[in-house]
Every structure is written in C-alpha cells, then in structure tokens.
Amino acid sequence: MMKQMQPVRGTSDLIPEEKARQNHVISTALNVAERYGFRDMATPIFEFTEVFSRPLGASSDVVSKETYTFEDRGGTSLTLRPEGTAAAMRAVISNGLTQALPHRWFYAGPMFRYERPQKGRMRQFHQFGCELIGPHSALADAEIIGCGAQILEELGVLDKCVLHLNSLGDTQSRQNFREALITYFSRFSDDLSEDSRRRLETNPLRILDSKDDGDRALLDDAPRLPDYLSDEARRHFDGVTAALDAASIGWTHDPLLVRGLDYYAHTAFEFVTDALGAQGTVLGGGRYDGLSETLGGPVLPAVGFAAGVERLALLIEQLHLPGSDIAVLAADETAEAASFGIAQSLRHAGLSAVQLMSGAMGKKMKQAHKMGCRFVVILGADELARDVAIVKDMQTGTQSDIARALLSDAITQMMKGTISE
C-alpha cells in the first residue's frame, strides 16, 4: 500500500463506530456540564505561537518539543493548539470579557502534540474541558472536580478511576518549595537519574513522581510540599476537600501529584485509571490563577479541567450503533420508484428508514435483519396494483397489508405500541 494511503502517524480516521463512541462521550460531558451552568464554546484550532509558548513555559515539554508550529504565508508563527485552557483564557481577554465574571465555558475539539504515539496517546487527539473563570473560592475548585466526577459517573467509568488531589500552593509557596527541592537534590546530583538531573534544571517538582528506583530512595528525606504551603494555601485546600467530602466525592491526597504546565497553582487533580497502561490520566486539571496575567490580561483567578476523549472512549463499554427502524425494499424492478416514494414519506413523517437496493429479495431481508431493523416495508407489482404495501414486524414475524397512504401513521402507531429500548 502506498505510504500516502495511510493516515499520518499519530492520527486516525473516526469510522462510524468510533465516531459514535466519541460523540457519546462528548454529548454526555456537555449534558452534565450544562447542569453546572457551563456553556459550549470554541476557539480556533491554531493561535499565535505566543498564546501557548508564554503561559505553558518555553522549557515545558509541550512547547519545547511537542507543538506543531509553522509560519503562515505572511511569516507569522502559528501553533496548532496542544491544549485548550490557554486559548480559552485568550478568548476571555480578546473579547473584553474580563469584567463580566464569572464565565463557565465548555469546549470540545481536536488538539495536537508531536509525541511518540501509544495507545491512548495520539498526535491529533480530542479533549473536552470546562473552565470556570473568575471565582477564587475553593467552591469553584470543588465544582470543577464535581463536574468532572459526574461526567465520569454518567459515562459509567467513575468506578474505574481514582481521584488524585494535591495542592501546589500559591505562587510564593510553590517558589519556596521549588528552591528547597533544588537545594536538597543538588547535594545528591550524582545519585539522580539522568532524567531527574535534567528535571533539576527544568522542572524540579517533576522529580517527585520519578519512576526511577534510585530517585525514589532519595524522596524519603526530601522536602515535602505540604510543609511549604502558606496558611492561605492550606485554607484553600481545606476548603476544597471539605466541599468534596460534603458531596461524597472520594479523593486521595497525592503529595507527589504535580502538573506539568507552569500556570497551575493551588489545586491540582487527576482522575487516573489503571486500565490504560501508561496513559492513565483520563481527566485532569487544576487552578490556574496566573494564566491571565501571563497573557497580558488582568489578575483573573480560574479553575478548569480537560479530559481525553480517546482515553474515555477506550474505557466505555461497546456502544450499539443506532440503526434505522425501517427497511424499505422493492420486490421487483417495477416497484423501485414507488418504494423510494414510500421511503421519502416515512422520513418526512419523522421515521428513520433505509432503502435496500441490491440483491434478490431474500438477500434484502437478510440485510434488514442484520441491520436490526424493526420493520420491513415490502412493495412489489402486486402491492402496487392494490395500492398497499406489506409491513413486516421483524420481531414477531407477522406481516400485513397496509394502504400506502396510511403507511406512516400505521407504522408510527405500531412503534408506539412496543417498548423500544
């Protein structure tokens, strides 16, 4: 097969079954989010490169090696969005919405990261997310987490996930802790793994969740983040956990949970599953009070989460694709045109009908059966002459002649009379 006949590495087609699964994930998410007052919105798929490079931190992996960045014909550097939050915040500022707070936004769409593909990790993948922009209250954090939890619950995957929760503290707390970590690990720099020596330069907090055994051994005596939280940061975290407890949302404190992106502060959380190998995070987020200022906006506290549509789709059970209720078939060629007329009238009456157009009649019946159609409408020369059509109930096997003019009404009645699942 020609190389060009394959999709680009890390991308894939969403053939109907997979697309249906993703649609189900996204529509369930939006449905829940709307009950929390979130409103669907969208930003462009590419932005000026600075929209992502400034807030995410130029040294972060996402920006330094994972973005699709290119110059357009005018020489402007543009970047395909690697995540949704920075663009959403940019949209708040661009649209002059920094006064009319709060905003409760929901978004869903493709994201792009140039990474080595794995199961649950694609170069073009899809996320949905919620951003609650304006409140600094711990209740906002709780609402975001609660919304995420309820989405997972209604998707039927919450019991496969564990909520990991941590506080990164405010900017000052985080800064103090960071320096303490650097001081501590610098003494053992020879014992650290190669990765962690690099992290010491770029993102010391990351050493905390290193999987290297040697690194882990050093963690026992390492500074602990909770010890560096300011009183205010601690109060905020307590406020979040108290709210979660009051709503019976289970969580575990994970002092090693660190989010990669620079703009996070205070609450960080991840819903993690062990069913997806190394890509266990299915929905994650936190508070990003510093983001707006990084983008040149005013001080604007905000919390949000993003969830991976592919990862969730992998977790949910097999979905049955809704097919058509009715199959229409012509028993012979003379009835073909009229059968199209019947199909059209059924569709105009609000029913779902497909025409079966190839093969002998037995073949068409087989198709109707395989497609799971509830009724088959059969029209042949004989029926045509009598101005009727046969309606066969595929569940009971019974069939009867119905006047063609009454078909839609009759089938509508028959469908009402049965309990459809």
Place this chain on the structure above:
RNA sequence: GCGGGUGUAGCUCAGUUGGUUAGAGCGCCAGUUUGUGGUACUGGAAGUCGCCGGUUCAAUUCCGGUCACUCGCCCCA
C-alpha cells in the same frame, strides 16, 4: 527523543528447521430456497506473507534498513 515486541486473506491467528499450488475460524459472495430474515448444508472469491535492499541455485522464512502498530521511559488527556 530513548529502549523492547509485533507486522501472513476484510478481522483474529496458524504455518513454512529456506524448496513447486501459503492454511483455519469468523466475515463476505452464490446456491439449496425463481416474493420473505435468525439455523443447517454445499460451493466460491479474496494474500506482491508491511515495504526496500542484501545473502542464496532458491527468501514469506535468514540478515540489514525502513514504515506502521504496540509496550515501557519521557511527558501528558
């Protein structure tokens, strides 16, 4: 970006210690059933054995490279 595994029919996989016509199940098509679906039986189509190169009288099999997928690391949804 780093390390391991895999790549044979539409799908799931056998197999070939290098040797003529590469197999199974499922699926698909046709028939038994010339105006009627679930089962059964019968027959059929379908593979450049991922791609390129090397070794060899001979490569789907061995070797190298490459591409794709996959597992782990990194990072993250």
